[in-house]
Amino acid sequence: MSSIEKDIHYHIYQRSISNKEVYRCIDPDCKHYQPKREFLVGKRARCVKCKELFIITQKQVKAGHQRPGHKDLVCLTCSNSKKGKILRIVETQLEGILADLSKENNPFNSNGGGI
Numbered sequence: 001m002s003s004i005e006k007d008i009h010y011h012i013y014q015r016s017i018s019n020k021e022v023y024r025c026i027d028p029d030c031k032h033y034q035p036k037r038e039f040l041v042g043k044r045a046r047c048v049k050c051k052e053l054f055i056i057t058q059k060q061v062k063a064g065h066q067r068p069g070h071k072d073l074v075c076l077t078c079s080n081s082k083k084g085k086i087l088r089i090v091e092t093q094l095e096g097i098l099a100d101l102s103k104e105n106n107p108f109n110s111n112g113g114g115i
Helices: 003-007 058-063 082-104
Strands: 013-015 023-025 044-046 053-055
Antiparallel strands (some): 013 023
16 A cells, blocks of 8 residues: 555545534544535545445435434445345345355365365
């Protein structure tokens, strides 16, 4: 990893309580804030829950507009939306299938196969 890649900081956004349009980065070393939520759409950010990178969609910033209090921007995997729940189910099923396939294709497994 180069020194340039180490210096890249991806914001972790949280909506302001007092103004629904303002989002700020909650990283203690970052003073960034975005006064208009429309400008966040299409930007890369870090998920508050899982810390993975994701690209902010219009639905994510619009969903927080209706609810009072803080609104953390989370990735689709961590969201409680219908799509997020379906995505988590599909991911767990695929992990199980891939684990089974890797056991079957392992040349060093215990059922007599091998090189």
